[in-house]
Amino acid sequence: MPDPKVMEAAVHEYVAAFDAGAPERVAALFAADATVEDPVGTEPKVGQAAILEFYTASMQTGAKLALDGAIRLCGPYAAFAFTVHLHWEGKDHRVEVIDTFKFNDDGKVVEMRAYFGPSNMHGFG
């Protein structure tokens, strides 16, 4: 089982690296064969190269993440709520998201799933 302290630190590093615009730091949190399903129901990105490409594109929006409340740690899973803040075309936008990370015994993320939808997107109208 992965160490809860390593899992919690990985979530904080995910947010910090995203907000620093450092996609390589985010990709480094994932295992080589990890999957990223963001949002849930879309085709997963599979493997480090695809994940790095996905986060590189995501960060080009200038989006910043802020955790909403405590990280939930449950066996090999971390689940956490956060808000994405975007400034785009002169307007503030936000998206409310919950992510789940599943970790391997080495403390690397093997599966990420992101839950959000139209009702969680504000300021885009």
Add this chain to the structure above:
Amino acid sequence: MPDPKVMEAAVHEYVAAFDAGAPERVAALFAADATVEDPVGTEPKVGQAAILEFYTASMQTGAKLALDGAIRLCGPYAAFAFTVHLHWEGKDHRVEVIDTFKFNDDGKVVEMRAYFGPSNMHGFG
């Protein structure tokens, strides 16, 4: 696809029915063959009878639920953060949880997963 309004209403009814101590109202939100994995990693409760029994026991603790922030709706899934408040042996306790519900096209929950662990349990020491 289930109606997002029905899904959101089901989450609010889940909290209200739990807080009212009405396990039959909670069980009515689930499909006949639904699964409840609470917490994730434990043996799922399967089917209405097992689910009713589980919530009947859960409510005997007098626990009350309070949503933390917006419900995330993503295709057939709802994900939501909440805090469980318990008064037990003269002390206040709380547990931070994130649940995911997967709905069928009839708006009934077919799969519930609850994420929490020791780091989310406060006041039990």
